[in-house]
Amino acid sequence: MSTDVSIARSDVSVSTQRFPLLSIRNVAKRFGKNVVLRDISLDVAEGEFLTILGESGSGKTTLLRIIAGFESAGSGEVWMAEERLDQLPPYRRRVNTVFQHYALFPHLTVEENVAYGLRVAKRPEAEISARVGEALEKVKMSAHAKAKPAKISGGQQQRVALARALVNRPQLLLLDEPLSALDANLRRQMQVELKSLQREVGISFIFVTHDQEEAMVMSDRIALLRSGELEQVATPREIYGRPATAYVAQFIGHTNLLKGEVRDGMARCGLLQWPVAAPDGIAQFSLRPENLRLATEKSTSPDSVRVRGRVVQQAFHGATELIRVECAGGLMLTVRIPASRSGVTGEIALEFSPEDAIPVRESPERI
Template sequence: MPQDREIAIDVRDAVKRYGTFAALKRISLTIRDNEFFTLLGPSGCGKTTLLRMIAGFEDVTEGAIYLYGEALDTLPPYKRPVNTVFQNYALFPHMNVLENVGFGLEMLGKSKAEARARAGEALEMVQLSQFASRKPSQLSGGQQQRVALARALAPRPRVLLLDEPLSALDLKLRKSMQVELKHLQRETGITFIFVTHDQEEALTMSDRIAVMSEGELQQLGEAREIYERPRNVFVADFIGDTNLMEVTVDKVSGGRAQCHLGGGHSLTCDAVDGVEAGARVHMSLRPERLFLSAQPAEPGSLPGTVRETIYIGTDIATIVDLEDGPQFTVRSSNSTRGNARVFEPGQNVAVNMETGAARLLAD
């Protein structure tokens, strides 16, 4: 992603307190113009609080937030070039779709003719022009979500805030809307700031992701970086599936660490800054970076016994107990071209891994 884009949002040491409780603890990050940026984390981590501070629904206790170089505390919410799409779409039941989309424009002082024209353009953008005369109760959940999106886009904001807008949709529709939202963001050039607790949703849609926990920023980076190179235990465990285990570092040399897994098993991986021999640290191994073969084990592989095989449709997950060691989950593609061999419970196997599959983590 280009690094020289204009900065849309600049959050500098932002703190939000409610009495003695700190919902946000000195968050600093920048969001670029025309970026699909996601705030990701579990419930209560502070992501929606930060979104509401950008929108102007919450004040900043300490620090500052800048919108295209202008301090937000100088801009009341109605003067910010920002719109929000909420979880509940808040459509007016007595108005038809076109009136719902145009209502905000009229409140901004636009003439009825201009509001109607721009509402029509917004509906065309979300492919709902044919439903302009319907009431919200005559629409599906996905269609209502798109009406709410059109209403937010109609005033042509520079920044669009989306607070878990897909959470009420069923899985198939949610996945479809993820693709539509990403396409819409690219088409309009508007900066999207998206809040979700769904890791797959964040990985699918985002240019960059800020992972948050307990009011703190855990890691900020592109989707691939967050998934492939998690900074700490929380990020590795929260983003996708992983085999997370505590290991002992036996030796560090040339940027590589030899680690003991227990039961006489060891493997070598890239070291992390500051790790020394004798340290107890966590290691992450993604299940899809592992593969199974029949024993006897090849050099560098780990012998074990299949505990359970789980058919997931697209994948097959195999749970393996290492001999006197930890338990691994191995995922293989359910494809004749992939590693789709199914091993039965009780069968002796060897766990092999791709180069770079094992990653030490900073606790």
């Protein structure tokens, strides 16, 4: 998959890099009879912010734990630059983790928590205090250096966990749903902070989350995991604009999934039909709600597809509103339109451009 996002960035010289920073090769894992990961291959570039996105039970945390070294891969390999990573114990990997519930040491102060890695590595005291001070400064926690973790808030604990990991200058930082315990506002704020911190330090981040919005906001690339298999790995724009499978289309944002068939270069779905460059057979198309428009007599361009329907439900979202439209032939469409003062009701005409109906693969059911 493409790494063009990180290559395009000026502060990281990826273009000269011959190896990806991290390379996961055909990793599989099972717990007893339960297959958690199957044949995962994924590369992470230096300085990249990669998000592993998936529902709970998709295997994303297991994948992260394999990289960190808390689980062993059943088969396959993990490489970091030119070093085989998956045979090293966790304490020999140049990888640090921010844990879901932070896992700060309750018997140590904030400062001692951050210093832990350096102390264990037996760095000189002067260097330790300088680096710890700098790390706490970076996450704006200097004022709480002497506090015990129990005395600071969740958001602050999160910053400390971040500082504790980053102070060791890892090549790769793993973050296991670090924002999930925060409330919505703080969460949004931390998303922005985390992202800019990552830009600043230039370390690769692998960020695990189940929140697609979070993934979209923060990531250079998203790897969407479903039932232990990668559905798609792409930039947020690509994964949203050109979802590869029906599952991806539905998981990331809202979509209308049109099931139909292709015959002689024409897609047919109920009463709708439009030209498409796809082989004949059963087909599915993802049509984003914002790609449907209210049609007026004038706006109609010659090649757009038109359909009439009746508004059955509307939901006001501020700048936009989502309406549910029951079309001729029983087809239900969700449409996102700019919010108007009075809303839309009754009989309406909709239209969309054929190129916005993205053909997607069926996602086979897995257990």
